[in-house]
Each structure stands twice: as structure tokens, then as C-alpha cells.
Amino acid sequence: MPAHFFHIRRASLHDLAAIERIQHECYGADFHEGQDAFANKIRQAPDYCLVAECAQGTVLGYFMCLLASVERFPCLHADDFQCPGDPDILYLHDMALSASARGRGLRQAFLAAIYRTARQNQALKDVFLVAVQGAEVVWEREGFQPVNARAVGLSASLETYGSSAVLMKKPLQPAVAR
Template sequence: MQQSLHPMFPRPISPSLTLRQMRTTDLGRVCEIQHQCYSSDFHEPEAAFASKLRQSPSSCWVACDAGDLPMAYLVSLPVSPGHYPALHADDWMPPARPTTLYMHDMAVMPALKGQGVAVQLFTAAHQYTIRSGLSDITLIAVQGSVPYWQRHGFAVVPPEEMDEAMRKKLASFGPDARFMRQVISLSYP
């Protein structure tokens, strides 16, 4: 059984899935997975996913079953302060000099929860962050996921450490959403 390469995620990864770059032909399935995992407030249209994938295809992944059917996905984007995409936006443009990898959306089919699929996706993002020379990974935790991300090395960023644009973006995700960050150690092998 393959092991995770990320030190924060030492448990085994599901051997029945294959990780690959997301393709535009996956977007319908990505929306289906999102609808099963998130409340309707967070359902993004396919055009929003297409825009993000078009702008950063090397930082978006799917975990597929033996028939190449996506069972989980991660849309992450290289960003810098002031260049985070809005929820539902179909016009995001990458910054000239990104500093951070933003994990915009990750979802795993409910039947696969607890099998290490999220670990597999996060490991890909972590490795991308290191290869790209980015300083950290950020995300907006929703639906009570703060403890999960804290267990995996993320810390809540206090509102006073955010600029006004980020506070507004965070507010668009609802009152329980939290902006979180993990600083990347470039000494990781």
C-alpha cells in the first residue's frame, strides 16, 4: 500500500484510486460531487470551475476509480493577497507573482470518507506548492471543518491579520467560515 509523502499525513492512501490532473471533461462530475458534499450555498456553476481550471490546470486534481470516474477533486490556485477568486466567480485571473496556493474547493464522495482520499489530494497540493516555490497553503474552512484542518497543520488566521478584501471574501462564505493557513517548510524533502 502506498504511503503519503506529506509528514502531516502519514496514514495510507486508498490504493483503489488514481490521482491525475483535472480535465474539462471532468467538470460535470466535479459538480455532482460538490452537490453531494456541500450545502447549496456553496454549489458553484460549472463555468466557475472551468474558469479556474483554464487558468491553472496544473494545480487541479481528481482522484478516479478504476474506470477513470472522478470520486474526489481539489481545485487549488496560485494566488497572492488581493487575487483570491470569489465564490461562484467565472472570471478569475491569476496574479503575475503568486505567493500562496489557495485550496479553493475539495470534496470527496461520502462513500469514500475516511479512506485517505483527501490526504492524497492534499499531498499533491503540498508537493505543487514546494515545486512552485510558494510560501504557504491557504483555505477557507466551511461546514465545521476547522478541527480537521487544524489536525493537519493549518491555523486559523485572525481577522486583524487579514486585509479588507479577504475579510469580505471570507464573509461571503457565511459566519462560520474561517480563513486558515499552513506555512510551507522549504526544507521538506
């Protein structure tokens, strides 16, 4: 499935059923967020919530990101999160790909799209995520490093993701001049 077989666009509330379907395919029950939580993310950060769909219109994956700060950092299952007025963190909350889309470059395409958008916001300095289900190995390949949640004041938020969750961070690199 080369890139021209899917396109990435902003997620909309009309995508909630497809997002929920893919989430159930990818995550254990403890990580299933309700449609209200996804709707909240889409409303709070519409430019940072994406879906990929194939030419036939089927949603193949989603990528939910939020603008955050250490003082206002999202918890799992939150349906009332409000992005801070002065965010300095791009938070990669959730990326999930249907089985048919895995291994076809969609993760890299999502990351490239979200970084392009984030680099337009000069206030964003770091990218954080919480790796679950052993995904920290994948994120380390993308340049993320584990962070001590207690040291950065995010222990309470991290605990909502379960005892094996790993907080990870990397700097948001400026765009490369061409």
C-alpha cells in the same frame, strides 16, 4: 480502497459533470458553484486542480486549488478569477469526496500531490483555505490555524463564504530531504 484503487490526475473540463455531482453531495446549496466557476479554476491553475478516479474511471473526489496573493484572492462563486503573475499563496479552494471515498486516505493523497506540485514554485510561501460547514476542526489536524481575515486584508473575500466561514493558514513547508 487502498491508494492503488484510485489515481490522482489533473482535472479537465470533461470532469465538470462529475465535479458538480460530488459538490452537490457534499455541500449545502449556498456553496454550490456553477460549472463556469470550476472551468475557470481548471483554466487558471491546471496543475493545481485535481480529481481522483477509481480503476473503472469514476471520479471519486476533486481538489480545486489556485495560486493567489493577498491582493488577488478568490471569492466563492467567482467564474472570472485570474491568478496573479506573482503569487505567494497556494489557496486550497475546495476539496470534496464522494461518500464512497471518505475515510480511505484520499484527503491525504490529494494534499501530498498538491504540496509536491506547490513546492516546485519557490515563490509560494503560505497555504490558505476557507473552512466552511464546520470543517476547521479537520484542517486544524492538518496544521492549519485560524487567521484574522481583517488583519491580513481578506475580509471582503471571506464574507463571500458566509458568516461561519473561517480563514485558515499554514506555511508551505519545504520538501523533506530523503
